[in-house]
Amino acid sequence: MRVLNLTELEQQALVSHLNMADGHPRQDPTDEQWKIIHALPELFEVALALPADHIEEHAQRAFFAMLGQHRAPIADGRVFSVYSSSVATMVVGNVLAQRQHRLALLHPTFDNISDLLRRSVTVLPVGEDDCAPPALDEIVQQGATSLFVTTPNNPTGWYLDSAALKTLAEACKVNGILLCLDTSFRGFDVRAQYDTYEILDRSGVSYIVIEDTGKIWPMAELKLGFLAVSDDLREAVAHALSEVLLSVSPLVLKLVETLSLDAAASGMGALHELIATNRSRVTAAVADLPGVAVADPDARVSVCRLRFDSAEAASRVLGLLRGSGIHLLPCQQFHWARPGEGGRYLRLALARNTVDVDTALAHLAEATRTR
Template sequence: MNAARAGSTVASCSTTNSLNAKMHSEVEQQRKPSLTAFEIQALSAGINLTDGHPRQDLTPSQRKIVERLPQLFDQAGSQDFNELERRSQRAFMDAVGQACAPVESGRVHSIYASSVATTAVGYAMARCGGTIALLHPTFDNLHDLLSRHLHVVPLEEPYDAAAAPAAVAAQGATAIFLTTPNNPTGSYLDESQLQDLITGCLKHDLTLCLDTSFRGFDPRAQFDHYEHLEGSGVRYVVIEDTGKLWPVLELKLGFIAVSKHWQTEFEQVLSDILLSVSPLVLSLVEKLAEDAANGGLQRLQELMIVNRTTVANAVAEMPGVVCPDTDARVSVTRIQFPSAVAADRVHAGLLERGIHVLPCGPFHWAQPQKPVDTLRVALARNPDEVARAMTQLRDVWTELRA
């Protein structure tokens, strides 16, 4: 960042922070319940298809790893922490195709969860500029966490990757934050789009932030992003996440990979947030990542195909209802109804039957009062559970149309 730009940022910091606090307060007063609030309500539900966390049964190979937890516990406590962390990070990155991730250079940092990583991004970016462009629609807690420190402007999906950097820079943004693949739509950046974004961010002095938490579900999103990022000189932050992949009762890690430009800043920010992650969880992630590389990810992707097909088949029997994201491969899917009123009635009817899904309104965080005609269904579940929920969905729709 040049000196003039840095100086103007510091000079306006107080005013910007005051304005951001006011805007955040106003948005909070207008907003409906958050997506996480709906997910918390569903934790003890009859059928919980809200959160994107994995709740299917362990595979046989995953079961064997979990049965080794006492052994892993003893080993983790006696190993060199730095070496264990490096092995865990490398095993995960390799499993999802990221061979050029800067693990060995110490620019990948372990954190408890991807939400903690987003918090760290907000802290760090606030020191260097007051505005960040965030993909829209996307999961609302990304906006909530970032807007505590930054002014957040929407980058509407679909967008032109070549034109987006100039467009957001014109709004005063110093960074772009994208989820790829996106939740809830399943859209993803291909190699050409990523290169266009990198070129534009270099031209307009922007940091490129990517949240790749759903990467493991879509092989098309598993080309080596770091090969492009590291060789370009662009300022970047990438959030990786293990918490969507393996049903191990929230034993998970997130990782933040940063360019050289951001290393010192993130070391300082993260030192304010945590001391270290658990060596046991590092060891568990290492073993699960090795299993993922040896067929585990393919088995997970096959489960998503089964459950996505079950949803699509049910919707095909519901006149006026469609699945809009026909190309998506992530662990969630949207169902679109003829109107927002119809979607609300179906949501209420499902709740009466003990079936919990997510209303999609809060994903549209920049338009909190806009009626939304879609519901989101989580797919990382046992097939029989999804099938039972879809039977109930068809019944609710039939009753509403009678």
């Protein structure tokens, strides 16, 4: 039987009693976000009235500034808007294929990244601890000409701090490595909100960065992705993007701009508080469960890995939870090169109402104690 990918499992969870599987935000909107939702007709009128390039620039500036990315190359025309981070990843794959790259990809990470990229280029796994010299020398020796890093990472929450990124970017420059970053979970961790683009452009490295709004706001999948690139890749990325996309919705651009301004004012703090509260509830509940632990206690992203004593125990609990209509994700598929390494882990979503997290934890406790 074919092993389902993570998105297929998440699709099953969409129609379940309690979806704790996907990392998309499914908590209730804040009061300010409800005001923005109710203002959608007005945003629609504005989107129709203003020039498309004006709307896009304002949305990009608001979003990148919200995340501390003040040197993002918007004015240089090196930021492109796309439907989602997955579309952005497809474009990256096309660019890599056209240039005949051999890619080193972070391991573990969400499996659709490897699935999409392996259709285009040869992909080698690289661990989180190996995204720095001298370990970088090994992937160069294996023939890698590009490196793809998810930071913060899904599902572990690991991230590159500013010093580590500087070192990595400079090493990639020296070795002629194209550096690709997926920062879709950056919004959850202020430690990852230093100005990435100042570091990248100063190093002179060739780079592609994927940014994403889809993990941040509970907007019924109204979202955008962005591709930001070094100057030497602008033309190639623009051409690859033209093969799959004419333009994104100006209405969604206006929505992203408005949400970004709210987030910069106070909304991001509310999101961080929700995720921290839900993570603390998980930590407290798991502390009383035999054979279960929070795997990444320092993580701040909107997902949480649970580590079990064995893969068999994790699989049994996952099955019992599904039988009760509670869906979590197994972690084998995150370990796309060596699935067995993820067998002991389950991933629980935290971008949920706290009452839903508490319900899931109650079922988790019951399943864990069932023999």
